[in-house]
Amino acid sequence: MKIIIIGNGMVGYKFCEKLMAKNPQGIELIVFGEEIRPAYDRVHLSEFFSGKSAQDLEMAPATWYEEHGIKLYTGDPIMHLDCENKTVSSHAGITESYDYLVFATGSSAFVPPIPGVEKDGVFIYRTIEDLEMMRDWAPKAKKGAVIGGGLLGLEAAKAMIDLGVTDTHVIEFAPRLMPRQIDEAGSTLLQAKLESIGLHILTSTNTLEITGSDKISGMRFQNDQVLDVDMLVISAGIKPRDELAKNAGLATGPRGGILVDSHMLTSDPHILAIGECALYEGMIYGLVAPGYEMAEVAIATLLGADKQFTGFDMSTKLKLIGIDVASFGDPFASDGEVRSIVLEDRNKGIYKRVNISADGKTLLGGILIGDAEQYNMLLQTCKNQVILPPNPEDIILGSRGGESEGGAGVLSLPDDAMICSCEAVSKGDICSHVLHGAENIEAIKKCTKAGTGCGGCVPMVKDIVNHTLKSQGIYVRNVICEHFDYSRQELLDLVHLHNLRSYDEVLSAHGHGDGCEVCKPLVASLIASLWNEMILDKGNDTAQDSNDRFLANIQKGGTYSVVPRIPGGEITPDKLIVIGEVAKEYNLYTKITGGQRIDLFGAHLTDLPAIWEKLIEAGFESGHAYGKALRTVKSCVGSTWCRFGLHDSVSFAIQIEERYRGIRAPHKIKGGVSGCIRECAEAQSKDFGIIATEKGWNLHVCGNGGSKPQHALLLASDIDSETCIRYIDRFLMFYIKTADPLTRTATWLNKLEGGIDYLRNVVVNDSLGLAEELESEMQKLVDNYVCEWKAAVENPEFRKRFSHFVNAPEEKDPTVDFEVLRDQKKAKAWS
Amino acid sequence: MVETMNKTWFLACQVQDVPENGGVCVKVKDQQIALFHFARRGEWYATQNECPHRQQMALSRGMIGSQGEEPKVACPFHKKTFSLKTGACLSGDVEAIKTYSVMVKDESVYIFLDSDEV
Ligand SMILES: Cc1cc2nc3c(=O)[nH]c(=O)nc-3n(C[C@H](O)[C@H](O)[C@H](O)COP(=O)(O)OP(=O)(O)OC[C@H]3O[C@@H](n4cnc5c(N)ncnc54)[C@H](O)[C@@H]3O)c2cc1C
Ligand code: SF4
Ligand code: SF4
Numbered sequence: 001m002k003i004i005i006i007g008n009g010m011v012g013y014k015f016c017e018k019l020m021a022k023n024p025q026g027i028e029l030i031v032f033g034e035e036i037r038p039a040y041d042r043v044h045l046s047e048f049f050s051g052k053s054a055q056d057l058e059m060a061p062a063t064w065y066e067e068h069g070i071k072l073y074t075g076d077p078i079m080h081l082d083c084e085n086k087t088v089s090s091h092a093g094i095t096e097s098y099d100y101l102v103f104a105t106g107s108s109a110f111v112p113p114i115p116g117v118e119k120d121g122v123f124i125y126r127t128i129e130d131l132e133m134m135r136d137w138a139p140k141a142k143k144g145a146v147i148g149g150g151l152l153g154l155e156a157a158k159a160m161i162d163l164g165v166t167d168t169h170v171i172e173f174a175p176r177l178m179p180r181q182i183d184e185a186g187s188t189l190l191q192a193k194l195e196s197i198g199l200h201i202l203t204s205t206n207t208l209e210i211t212g213s214d215k216i217s218g219m220r221f222q223n224d225q226v227l228d229v230d231m232l233v234i235s236a237g238i239k240p241r242d243e244l245a246k247n248a249g250l251a252t253g254p255r256g257g258i259l260v261d262s263h264m265l266t267s268d269p270h271i272l273a274i275g276e277c278a279l280y281e282g283m284i285y286g287l288v289a290p291g292y293e294m295a296e297v298a299i300a301t302l303l304g305a306d307k308q309f310t311g312f313d314m315s316t317k318l319k320l321i322g323i324d325v326a327s328f329g330d331p332f333a334s335d336g337e338v339r340s341i342v343l344e345d346r347n348k349g350i351y352k353r354v355n356i357s358a359d360g361k362t363l364l365g366g367i368l369i370g371d372a373e374q375y376n377m378l379l380q381t382c383k384n385q386v387i388l389p390p391n392p393e394d395i396i397l398g399s400r401g402g403e404s405e406g407g408a409g410v411l412s413l414p415d416d417a418m419i420c421s422c423e424a425v426s427k428g429d430i431c432s433h434v435l436h437g438a439e440n441i442e443a444i445k446k447c448t449k450a451g452t453g454c455g456g457c458v459p460m461v462k463d464i465v466n467h468t469l470k471s472q473g474i475y476v477r478n479v480i481c482e483h484f485d486y487s488r489q490e491l492l493d494l495v496h497l498h499n500l501r502s503y504d505e506v507l508s509a510h511g512h513g514d515g516c517e518v519c520k521p522l523v524a525s526l527i528a529s530l531w532n533e534m535i536l537d538k539g540n541d542t543a544q545d546s547n548d549r550f551l552a553n554i555q556k557g558g559t560y561s562v563v564p565r566i567p568g569g570e571i572t573p574d575k576l577i578v579i580g581e582v583a584k585e586y587n588l589y590t591k592i593t594g595g596q597r598i599d600l601f602g603a604h605l606t607d608l609p610a611i612w613e614k615l616i617e618a619g620f621e622s623g624h625a626y627g628k629a630l631r632t633v634k635s636c637v638g639s640t641w642c643r644f645g646l647h648d649s650v651s652f653a654i655q656i657e658e659r660y661r662g663i664r665a666p667h668k669i670k671g672g673v674s675g676c677i678r679e680c681a682e683a684q685s686k687d688f689g690i691i692a693t694e695k696g697w698n699l700h701v702c703g704n705g706g707s708k709p710q711h712a713l714l715l716a717s718d719i720d721s722e723t724c725i726r727y728i729d730r731f732l733m734f735y736i737k738t739a740d741p742l743t744r745t746a747t748w749l750n751k752l753e754g755g756i757d758y759l760r761n762v763v764v765n766d767s768l769g770l771a772e773e774l775e776s777e778m779q780k781l782v783d784n785y786v787c788e789w790k791a792a793v794e795n796p797e798f799r800k801r802f803s804h805f806v807n808a809p810e811e812k813d814p815t816v817d818f819e820v821l822r823d824q825k826k827a828k829a830w831s
Numbered sequence: 832m833v834e835t836m837n838k839t840w841f842l843a844c845q846v847q848d849v850p851e852n853g854g855v856c857v858k859v860k861d862q863q864i865a866l867f868h869f870a871r872r873g874e875w876y877a878t879q880n881e882c883p884h885r886q887q888m889a890l891s892r893g894m895i896g897s898q899g900e901e902p903k904v905a906c907p908f909h910k911k912t913f914s915l916k917t918g919a920c921l922s923g924d925v926e927a928i929k930t931y932s933v934m935v936k937d938e939s940v941y942i943f944l945d946s947d948e949v
């Protein structure tokens with residue numbers, strides 16, 4: 001049987017992949033693609049702007065088609081179809097006959113007939129070529145606009161911002177954003193959020209004309225408003241590519257699309273259509289998951305199996321400029337019989353709505369904006385008509401406890417619940433693979449492909465794996481990796497108990513196999529947290545993360561950064577001069593960091609010991625910027641200079657920074673001290689933050705900046721300096737001993753049962769009777785401190801490791817290359 | 832035999848120059864080769880030093896370990912892992928790296944290379 005596929009997009013490719021997986025005999029497969037490259041991941045197209053190359057986005061390389069005996073013509077569209085004689089001919093003049101023909105021609109961007117759309121600087125957003133053209137144009141553009149406030153339009157608007165066109169307008173014809181997916185209240189909130197990050201949004205706006213000579217210079221709207229614009233993306237919807245089918249006489253819909261039945265057959269029994277070009281029961285399915293399902297059905301049809309397409313859920317979840325937006329089931333259901341529960345928190349920018357049947361038993365659909373963590377669970381509850389708990393509002397309100405509910409939820413799903421819709425994997429599929437030995441997420445990904453598409457279902461797949469194992473009586477623990485069957489906390493206790501001091505000892509005593517990049521740094525950090533010995537000693541150097549191993553952060557291009565400690569951010573002019581001199585001598589890029597110190601970038605590995613020797617001579621120490629350790633204790637200028645200052649915040653910050661320097665923890669730690677309530681040191685965004693009061697200090701803990709900012713919570717108030725230090729000792733040591741790997745204090749606290757009250761009980765009220773032990777353990781670490789760089793430069797054995805070539809120690813890595821920016825050097829961009 | 836004619840054992844360094852269970856980078860004319868002493872298993876491996884993911888000269892500074900029985904190295908940049916035996920990428924989608932044979936004789940370490948490479 002000879003099959004020809006027209007179109008090598010996402011669905012066309014999936015058809016090939018799924019067909020090959022069935023190992024069919026006697027099938028000849030030929031693919032014609034119009035685009036110059038083999039199929040790529042259009043869903044993640046925007047990642048092209050965040051550094052992914054066309055190759056990264058490829059669904060499979062050209063060699064894959066070869067290996068599977070598929071003949072692939074790229075850059076050669078089919079121009080003519082002769083249904084009578086069952087032949088197609090291509091632009092390059094190739095004519096091929098077929099037994100069956102599959103249309104997978106997708107769609108193109110719909111461009112409304114506005115005068116001026118042909119001008120330079122007007123783009124659509126569909127292919128890699130479109131994005132390449134945008135990328136080339138953007139540096140010349142200052143003011144951007146996007147026509148279309150739907151899903152794709154907003155994604156295009158984000159792309160504009162990423163391209164540096166930050167002054168961008170979104171122009172929507174309807175009275176609000178994303179009218180097809182979310183309700184009015186949701187649109188309003190989304191609009192406010194988008195505006196707060198600088199997008200301008202014009203709704204109820206109809207574009208009459210695009211002005212300018214050859215090149216766009218502006219837009220004119222119906223209300224006679226005008227807007228200066230030098231770059232425009234049109235994203236006003238999609239238009240199915242049915243022109244070829246139509247010319248050949250196949251039935252198409254009045255508004256486009258190739259008509260298909262539930263077997264994906266068109267009006268010609270030898271021709272099928274799948275993906276975004278297929279019109280099923282009056283509907284074009286503009287998402288990949290239904291397209292993949294159509295591919296599956298088409299294959300069944302061709303191989304004589306029985307499978308039908310019966311429509312597909314159009315629920316979606318996406319991240320728009322960092323904002324979660326999801327809608328599922330019937331998001332708008334509102335007739336008298338339906339109860340809608342709405343949660344709106346404008347401060348946090350969260351809007352949630354669920355629609356529940358009148359009897360309160362089933363979930364009909366809903367909308368989530370700002371926080372869509374529950375999306376998968378709600379979607380499955382809705383699709384599978386799972387009976388709701390007695391207080392249905394809990395499903396959107398009480399989510400803070402997180403996991404346990406999610407877990408119970410997974411159990412209540414039926415076996416045919418679709419968990420991964422990208423790859424059509426059901427709960428039953430996952431369970432049965434778990435029972436057959438695929439006992440972790442990696443194994444499940446490999447054998448079912450679940451979670452390999454958009455990845456949104458991964459948390460749920462994990463839950464299902466764990467629950468299935470549990471139901472089999474297998475005790476699931478949060479184990480470190482294949483080499484250690486312990487959690488971090490369990491292993492820490494073992495290492496402590498058995499007084500183990502090197503990675504190899506720990507592996508031999510409590511692990512198996514040869515270790516890996518997960519357990520090595522984790523164990524190395526445990527050992528450091530327990531004993532605070534020089535981290536390169538006892539063969540532990542090769543178990544450290546590269547940054548710890550070379551006592552410096554590896555940077556783009558393979559050079560390292562040098563960050564001396566500047567406690568409390570206080571530095572003398574002489575020391576500043578030394579930093580400047582060293583930077584000059586070794587040609588380093590210098591930058592003030594967010595933590596009140598100075599980073600020197602671009603050091604060759606070979607130069608590190610000499611650089612540090614000079615810094616140490618001038619009185620500097622390692623800043624541990626490379627370690628999961630204390631970074632900085634930021635301070636405001638405090639009472640010594642500031643007219644509001646209550647206490648000397650700088651002195652206290654220095655004292656604290658010097659106390660905890662070098663101590664290894666599950667993650668990095670930052671501190672801050674402010675001299676009064678005005679909080680100029682932003683101490684409440686730190687792991688521990690100290691703020692002066694009339695009577696002493698207030699101690700706040702578990703704050704976080706970074707990608708998930710969180711304010712620190714008050715642990716104790718009006719305490720004196722010694723008490724403050726004792727509490728921090730206990731707090732840090734308790735964190736070090738109980739946190740999961742790579743968990744910041746904020747996340748640790750969020751997972752701690754009882755939260756801040758429990759923590760206060762342990763630290764302040766000594767409810768566990770651990771206070772003394774924690775303090776003395778901390779004191780031991782403090783007493784053991786030595787500057788690692790000092791130890792490294794003084795020891796010839798350690799020093800030897802800082803060369804690039806083992807057989808040419810004086811030579812630097814010749815491949816290191818820099819570019820110039822604002823009179824300094826910078827690392828060469830990734831190629 | 833004929834095939835080995837145009838290959839040579841290139842003297843890279845001494846055993847003690849290479850950290851146990853870690854790697855170093857060896858300069859061979861304009862090439863960089865990562866050499867690993869997998870002391871836990873009593874094995875030696877050599878691969879190209881360049882990580883194919885973002886073309887960084889970094890594999891010699893990576894952590895070595897095992898996945899099942901397969902010895903591997905993890906690039907320090909984005910933790911892509913590669914088999915030390917076959918060079919195949921074990922964490923997905925990057926192309927394979929080149930691997931070379933290693934021989935240790937009298938505390939000296941040699942890498943097996945094409946004669947015109949050295
Ligand atoms: C920026 C962007 C973001 C998106 N985000 C999401 C998302 O988050 N989730 C989601 O589910 N979907 C998303 N989509 C939609 C998704 O990409 C499409 O649903 C999917 O690509 C459809 O696959 P397809 O194979 O039917 O069509 P396409 O991927 O468009 O492939 C069709 C191919 O056929 C070729 N072709 C057309 N005519 C011919 C001819 N005569 N001869 C030869 N070749 C021809 C075309 O050039 C094209 O390469 C997004 C789309 C875009 C553009
Ligand atoms: S926090 Fe208070 S003391 Fe410190 S600088 Fe600001 S105003 Fe002055
Ligand atoms: S935010 Fe931090 S990790 Fe991200 S680019 Fe800046 S310095 Fe690097």
Ligand code: FES
Pocket residue numbers: 882883884885886887889906907908909910911
């Ligand atoms: S450069 Fe090696 S993993 Fe990215």
